[in-house]
Amino acid sequence: MRRLSLSRFARMLARHAGGPLCLTGVRFTGDLNLARHILNFDLELRGCHIEGMLIMTGLVGGTIELTGTRVRAIRASRVRLSGDLILTEAQVGPPGLPSQPLRGLWGEGVDEVVARHRVTHGGTGEPVALDLTGARVAGDLDLARARLASEGQWSLFACDLSVNRSIIAAELVTSGAVFLRDARVDGTLNLEGARIGGLDATGARIGGSVQADWGFTSPGQIRLRSTIVGGTVTFHDAVLGEGGLHLARLRAPRLRLDFREPLPGRVMLRDVEVESLVDTPQTWPVRLDLEGLTYRRISRIGVAERLRWLSLDPHLGSGAFEQLAQHYARIGDEGAARTVRRARQRHLRSADQLPARIWGFVQDVLFGYGYAPGRALAWLLFLVTAGVLWFSARPPRAVKKDGPAWDAVLYALDLIVPFANLGQRTSWDPVGVDKAVAVGLILSGWLLATAVIAGIGRVLNRG
Numbered sequence: 148m149r150r151l152s153l154s155r156f157a158r159m160l161a162r163h164a165g166g167p168l169c170l171t172g173v174r175f176t177g178d179l180n181l182a183r184h185i186l187n188f189d190l191e192l193r194g195c196h197i198e199g200m201l202i203m204t205g206l207v208g209g210t211i212e213l214t215g216t217r218v219r220a221i222r223a224s225r226v227r228l229s230g231d232l233i234l235t236e237a238q239v240g241p242p243g244l245p246s247q248p249l250r251g252l253w254g255e256g257v258d259e260v261v262a263r264h265r266v267t268h269g270g271t272g273e274p275v276a277l278d279l280t281g282a283r284v285a286g287d288l289d290l291a292r293a294r295l296a297s298e299g300q301w302s303l304f305a306c307d308l309s310v311n312r313s314i315i316a317a318e319l320v321t322s323g324a325v326f327l328r329d330a331r332v333d334g335t336l337n338l339e340g341a342r343i344g345g346l347d348a349t350g351a352r353i354g355g356s357v358q359a360d361w362g363f364t365s366p367g368q369i370r371l372r373s374t375i376v377g378g379t380v381t382f383h384d385a386v387l388g389e390g391g392l393h394l395a396r397l398r399a400p401r402l403r404l405d406f407r408e409p410l411p412g413r414v415m416l417r418d419v420e421v422e423s424l425v426d427t428p429q430t431w432p433v434r435l436d437l438e439g440l441t442y443r444r445i446s447r448i449g450v451a452e453r454l455r456w457l458s459l460d461p462h463l464g465s466g467a468f469e470q471l472a473q474h475y476a477r478i479g480d481e482g483a484a485r486t487v488r489r490a491r492q493r494h495l496r497s498a499d500q501l502p503a504r505i506w507g508f509v510q511d512v513l514f515g516y517g518y519a520p521g522r523a524l525a526w527l528l529f530l531v532t533a534g535v536l537w538f539s540a541r542p543p544r545a546v547k548k549d550g551p552a553w554d555a556v557l558y559a560l561d562l563i564v565p566f567a568n569l570g571q572r573t574s575w576d577p578v579g580v581d582k583a584v585a586v587g588l589i590l591s592g593w594l595l596a597t598a599v600i601a602g603i604g605r606v607l608n609r610g
């Protein structure tokens with residue numbers, strides 16, 4: 148590897164005209180300072196070694212290519228490129244730092260990640276490997292197979308980054324986290340197979356898809372809070388750690404959460420809006436936050452499993468049940484929709500005082516909170532049959548001689564059905580145990596009727 152002095156390189160830049168300036172296998176000693184330069188050509192440094200930092204703050208140029216280059220740090224805030232920024236297979240970071248994700252960036256239960264932009268311009272020990280704050284790239288930002296190692300929390304800090312095409316970060320490896328808060332990417336954010344320490348893309352706008360799939364790994368928290376994505380957000384075959392997945396207020400047409408293995412942390416889906424949600428019970432996390440989640444389609448999973456999915460949210464509101472019930476109604480599974488709405492009523496009753504919980508239990512058993520009408524008919528037939536069998540064997544005595552003829556079926560119906568007047572109950576007088584049975588049938592009839600009326604009212608009010 149041949150050495151090139153910084154003064155000679157400066158003269159090359161000053162004299163170069165037309166076409167790209169391409170250097171391969173060159174070693175630069177010290178910092179390579181291109182701050183506020185205006186380059187009317189593409190600059191290609193392939194397989195080079197910059198012993199210090201590459202400083203491109205405020206640079207204006209075409210395409211900058213650093214394929215396979217090693218550099219201590221890159222400062223490229225407010226850079227303006229009419230082409231691409233290519234760091235394919237580049238190695239950025241101080242010598243001796245591990246180029247692999249560091250565990251324990253953010254633990255379970257952390258709701259806020261404080262992003263400290265601690266980049267200093269000059270000196271050593273900068274905690275950020277690649278600084279793209281406020282950068283504008285008209286082409287692609289290519290970080291495929293790059294290695295970014297930093298001493299601080301963030302390996303890539305790109306607040307307010309703008310990329311007119313895509314961010315290609317397939318198989319990117321970072322020791323710290325990636326900061327893309329308020330970034331604007333017209334194309335795709337491709338993190339396929341990347342291994343990073345975490346991601347904060349809060350408030351970002353992605354015109355294409357977010358592809359954190361096929362072996363994507365992050366022990367730290369992934370945050371797409373208030374992010375708007377034009378395509379699919381996919382974590383298919385991804386491996387996430389205790390930091391969890393924070394997607395509150397995400398907007399996207401399609402969301403895939405079929406991970407490689409179950410998540411040990413929380414998945415925050417509060418106020419997420421998607422058309423389609425894909426998941427699988429085999430990789431559900433230990434905890435969910437589903438309040439305000441809206442979707443039109445969801446993976447076809449049995450209703451019992453879906454109710455278990457809802458139970459993963461310890462603070463679940465009733466809206467999540469109704470959202471799921473509407474999904475089943477849309478696909479024509481009215482039985483599953485009724486099952487979910489019954490579960491919703493049980494969930495609501497669980498927070499009531501003891502008398503209300505007892506009455507809710509009675510309504511559930513007798514009539515399924517109005518969503519199991521066949522159960523009320525079954526109870527009615529059971530009570531009538533029991534009354535007929537009892538009083539057929541033990542007919543009560545007649546009250547008056549000119550009363551109606553004895554009929555065990557009509558007598559049982561007259562006892563059980565409130566407001567019925569079949570002439571039997573006033574014409575026959577049971578005594579002793581028979582009177583206790585008759586009173587029990589009367590009370591059971593009123594209880595059943597009250598539960599039915601309450602259930603019908605609840606269904607009509609919902610409608």
